[in-house]
Amino acid sequence: MSKELFTRLKTALKARGLTYADIAERLDVSEITIKRLFAEQDCKLSRLNAICRAAGLQLHELVEATGQNPAPPNRLSGEQSRALSANRSLLSVFLLLLNRYEPTRIQAIYQLTDQTLYQYLRSLEQLQLIQLTDNRDLKLLIEPPVDFLADKNLDQEIRKINADFLNWVFNHRHRTGYQFESVTRHMSRASAEEIHRDISELNDKIKHLARRDHLLMPEMELTGYKLSCAFGLTPFDQLFSVRAQDVPELVPSVQHP
Structure with a gap:
């Protein structure tokens, strides 16, 4: 593994406020193990990928940041794009979520009721664009960038x-x-x-x-x-x-x- 790759990963952990101890806990290994990996700057690709996931990163993002070839943008399915094109408001909610707007912020800006907001989010979940969690949080199932121009x-x-x-x-x-x-x-x-x-x-x-x-x-x-x-x-x-x-x-x- 390149030295630059580990340098980028270390910087990314710092930007997210994560320590070696945090990563070790999430991977169920000792902090010494994680420290040794960063000190030696050499490990299997599977281990590096696991560290990235523990930090909320994608390995391809790390590779791209080192100046190597970027991954292509994500594409919508035909069903997803047809549903979004048929409802400008539903498309707007999805675009706002892609641009890191919290659902509560969307609700406040557009004065939506709890039920209306839930119906928008549930519709996006049925399209497999997001996943709603038990603690009223959500996960994007299609990460930006998304190639809308090709649709x-x-x-x-x-x-x-x-x-x-x-x-x-x-x-x-x-x-x-x-x-x-x-x-x-x-x-x-x-x-x-x-x-x-x-x-x-x-x-x-x-x-x-x-x-x-x-x-x-x-x-x-x-x-x-x-x-x-x-x-x-x-x-x-x-x-x-x-x-x-x-x-x-x-x-x-x-x-x-």
Whole structure:
């Protein structure tokens, strides 16, 4: 096992407030055993995976944080996406849960009764998206990131969410933490392809930094950010409207003596 992998794991434990003793207790082994594993920085993959699970981590998250190839995003089943596309409120509850909103917070924001909240959560559980526990807690059965863009059933909903987000950022563009840019230029195909590559690299960088922060930073220090970006050939005649009935009346020219 690489030294960097154990360094990342140690940092992740610290960010979660976990000690070697906590991990040892959860794995039913001695604290000395755990200390020795970290000191030697070498163990079987199964043992490392068990330590990650005890810390509430996924091994692939740890590997991704070291800069190696990330795991692909999760996908919804056809039944799940059809059910969510048919009910915007149910989709919203699921998206809020994915973005770490507690059910009680959702209830307070949208002024839901206990019964209404339970019905939303129970519907998500029946779709096998979450699992409700006896102590009124829940577990996500599909962890983020989720590839919503690849789901044809959700096309209209995802388009609406991104349009609403762009409108929100536009209205808040003068506030700290928001940035809205719009530029139209004529350029060569080669230059456009370079911009496409830059956007892809920015997208990958956001994903990498988010994985790293999720693994290494305390949960309370993480805040949700979103990038909605569009770049391509500009269909000017589809963006602008020119109607014959809107032609302005000509003002008679003033003749000077």
